[in-house]
Amino acid sequence: MAKDRVGNDIGTTEHDWQSVKRRVQNLKRRIFRATKNGEWNQVRSLMKLMLRSYANLLLSVHKITQENKGKRTPGIDRQIVRTPKARARLIRELMMVKAWKVKPAVRIYIPKADGKQRPLGILTIKNRVAQAIVKNAIEPCWEAQFESNSYGFRPGRSVQDAIESCFSRLNRRSTHKWILDADIKGAFDSISQEFVLHKLGNIPARGLIKAWLKAGYIEAEVFNRTERGTQQGGVISPLLANVALDGIQKLLPSNYGFIRYADDWIATANERRTSSY
Numbered sequence: 001m002a003k004d005r006v007g008n009d010i011g012t013t014e015h016d017w018q019s020v021k022r023r024v025q026n027l028k029r030r031i032f033r034a035t036k037n038g039e040w041n042q043v044r045s046l047m048k049l050m051l052r053s054y055a056n057l058l059l060s061v062h063k064i065t066q067e068n069k070g071k072r073t074p075g076i077d078r079q080i081v082r083t084p085k086a087r088a089r090l091i092r093e094l095m096m097v098k099a100w101k102v103k104p105a106v107r108i109y110i111p112k113a114d115g116k117q118r119p120l121g122i123l124t125i126k127n128r129v130a131q132a133i134v135k136n137a138i139e140p141c142w143e144a145q146f147e148s149n150s151y152g153f154r155p156g157r158s159v160q161d162a163i164e165s166c167f168s169r170l171n172r173r174s175t176h177k178w179i180l181d182a183d184i185k186g187a188f189d190s191i192s193q194e195f196v197l198h199k200l201g202n203i204p205a206r207g208l209i210k211a212w213l214k215a216g217y218i219e220a221e222v223f224n225r226t227e228r229g230t231q232q233g234g235v236i237s238p239l240l241a242n243v244a245l246d247g248i249q250k251l252l253p254s255n256y257g258f259i260r261y262a263d264d265w266i267a268t269a270n271e272r273r274t275s276s277y
Contacts, residue, residue, distance in 0.1 A: 017062075023055040028140040035144035043141055047204045050137035060132035061091055064125065070233070075106050075124035076218060090125065100130050102211040105231050107219040119189075121217050121231030131212065131235035134205045139239055141203075146242065147249045152262030153238030162261045169257045169268055176257050176268040184245070187263035188237065189229040191244045196230070199243050212236065238262070 027050050034042040050056055065071055065081040074080050081090050093099045105121030112118050123131070143155065151162040169176055184190075193213045200206055212234065216225045230237040241262065248265065249258040257268035 020055045020058050024050075024053065024059050024136060027053065027056070028136065031137070031140035032144045035141045044204060047137045047141070051133060051204055056133050056136050057091060057094060057129075060129045060136065061087055061094070063132055064128045064235070065090070068128075070122065073108075073122050075122045075127070076103055077124040077126070079125045081125055090129070094126060094129060099126050100208070101126075102208070102215050103127060104215050104223060105217040105233070107217045107224075118232065120233035122233055123231070123235075127212070128235050130208070134208060135236045135239055137205065138200070138203060142239065142243060142246075146246050147258075147260070149249060149258050150242065150246065150260040152260070152264075153242060159261060162259060165259050166266065169259065175270040178269045178272050180267045182265055182267075184263040184265075186229075187245070188232045188241055191229050191241060193226075193228055193230070196240050196244050199246075209236070209240070213240075 027046060031043060031046045031050065034040075034046060061081075065087055072080055072082075081087055103124050105123050108120050108122060109117040110120055139155070146154065149165060151157045151159070151165070168174075170179070193210075196213070197206065197210055200209065213230060214226060215231075216223055217231065218224070230240045245260065245263065248260065252258055252267060255269070257266075259266050259268075
């Protein structure tokens with residue numbers, strides 16, 4: 001892990017944190033711009049630089065141990081990081097390759113609004129930080145390629161943006177009066193892992209992403225394999241889901257409207273039509 005010229009402790013000053021965030025953001029912008037320009041060798045080099053970035057490590061540890069809602073929920077390692085001293089130790093450990101070893105998730109269930117329960121996979125603290133590091137490296141590349149009308153789990157976008165897009169598409173002046181409202185059943189659990197890996201291509205950390213997809217989970221002290229899907233609750237899972245679902249809009253005729261928020265989407269048209277789409 002190459003050290004950037006920033007403070008070497010997670011309890012650094014606010015000024016240092018601004019420097020950490022600025023370095024990571026600058027790298028993200030460079031990856032985004034290189035992707036837009038089709039400079040693929042440069043994209044790979046910048047991704048590798050992000051994966052080695054000490055600033056990225058610091059920011060990822062901060063996000064996972066201090067900002068995330070699940071910061072007090074342990075994985076199979078039973079580890080919770082609460083103090084500056086513990087965070088500094090975690091940083092030192094993650095600078096060693098063996099600390100990135102992939103381990104199964106612990107499956108828990110949380111209630112949904114409809115009374116059902118949603119399964120979540122809780123990773124070890126080290127795996128969560130590692131996923132945050134990798135996400136920062138590959139997300140800018142995909143942000144440069146994603147369809148413009150997808151809104152879920154993307155930086156700088158929200159459900160309000162999706163609502164505004166729906167309003168613009170369906171207001172009184174619009175000729176689009178026909179709507180297909182759909183969602184992809186069990187999207188996170190049903191995604192083809194091979195399809196995701198194929199779309200990701202030969203990127204840095206591809207082997208690590210594959211290992212996370214195949215890591216399995218433990219429920220009631222029983223290990224379960226994961227042959228498909230991506231763990232709900234994984235830091236990188238929403239990005240991988242968007243990678244898998246990107247491209248639906250291209251399958252529709254050009255005169256159709258399309259708006260997607262994660263696995264929920266609508267298609268609009270100015271007339272009712274039965275087609276093979």
